[in-house]
Amino acid sequence: MNIPGDIRDPFDRLFGELRPKLHRYCARMTGSAIDGEDVLQEALAKAFEALPNTGPIANPEGWLFRIAHNAALDFLRRRAREKAFSDEDPDMIVDPANPTVDRQAAAAGLHTFMRLPVAQRSSVIMMDVLGYSLQEISAMLDTSIPAIKAALHRGRGRLRQLADEPEDRPSPRLSASERLLLDAYIDRFNARDFDAVRDMLADEVRLELVARARLNGRRQVGTYFRNYSSVQDWRFVPGFVEGRPAVLVCDPSDPTARPSYFVLLGWQAGRLAAIRDFRHARYVADSAEMSVL
Numbered sequence: 001m002n003i004p005g006d007i008r009d010p011f012d013r014l015f016g017e018l019r020p021k022l023h024r025y026c027a028r029m030t031g032s033a034i035d036g037e038d039v040l041q042e043a044l045a046k047a048f049e050a051l052p053n054t055g056p057i058a059n060p061e062g063w064l065f066r067i068a069h070n071a072a073l074d075f076l077r078r079r080a081r082e083k084a085f086s087d088e089d090p091d092m093i094v095d096p097a098n099p100t101v102d103r104q105a106a107a108a109g110l111h112t113f114m115r116l117p118v119a120q121r122s123s124v125i126m127m128d129v130l131g132y133s134l135q136e137i138s139a140m141l142d143t144s145i146p147a148i149k150a151a152l153h154r155g156r157g158r159l160r161q162l163a164d165e166p167e168d169r170p171s172p173r174l175s176a177s178e179r180l181l182l183d184a185y186i187d188r189f190n191a192r193d194f195d196a197v198r199d200m201l202a203d204e205v206r207l208e209l210v211a212r213a214r215l216n217g218r219r220q221v222g223t224y225f226r227n228y229s230s231v232q233d234w235r236f237v238p239g240f241v242e243g244r245p246a247v248l249v250c251d252p253s254d255p256t257a258r259p260s261y262f263v264l265l266g267w268q269a270g271r272l273a274a275i276r277d278f279r280h281a282r283y284v285a286d287s288a289e290m291s292v293l
Helices: 005-030 033-054 060-080 099-107 118-129 134-141 145-163 176-190 194-198 217-222 224-229 283-287
Strands: 201-209 213-216 235-241 244-250 261-268 271-277 290-292
Touching: 005 033, 005 060, 005 118, 005 283, 033 060, 033 283, 060 118, 060 134, 118 134, 118 145, 134 145, 176 194, 176 235, 176 244, 176 261, 194 224, 201 217, 213 217, 217 224, 235 261, 244 290, 261 283
Parallel strands: 201 271
Antiparallel strands: 201 213, 235 244, 235 290, 244 261, 261 271
């Protein structure tokens, strides 16, 4: 789609500036930093499609958040048929400025937010994580202020209850064959033996350099490794991201620091069929649950 530059350029800049913030919302709505990025990409694609027909947009940030919110609801309906705003008490009164619940919500894990109903989840994220006012949330979500107040009251109360409950999720596990493939990829990468890494690629391998590019096939994807050969700011270690086997990328000068981003790999018959690299979307790691093997 051809969009005039005078329309597209300001929105390109706005999308870039808001992308981390939009992702924080989508990740908490979906309960996954990875799914949140998928929803964000869907929302931005819908926004670009709508640009030629929207006319002047009085509040571009609110417009984008409304698209992201609807994309997240679509995702949730596809997955679990969750209900959006519904039977909250419209007369509930809640104090919108509460530093204690702000800290509690910001510290809550993504899986914790998924235990809140959608209306409560979106309201708590918007106010206590992202800092929007009741009026702004009402405009973005097209919902009444009393309904938002009620959702905040119940959502905050539920978060307090969940904060006191013990963690009961099982630890992720990796099969012996998965571990061998992951270790082989990481060992070759860390040794900068990129020819050996290329030998692992399937013929129809697909690469997504998130927020930057997509490449298909051994020939195109093979060029991707040249970029890594030219920089020194990475060291790969095996780990998990949200329970999925992953390559965690650490700063070699600070081995104790949290991984700065990660790479997801997909295998088919022992060959590398898919690479999803978040080097240019490090905001995803900020929300992701990661652990080193």
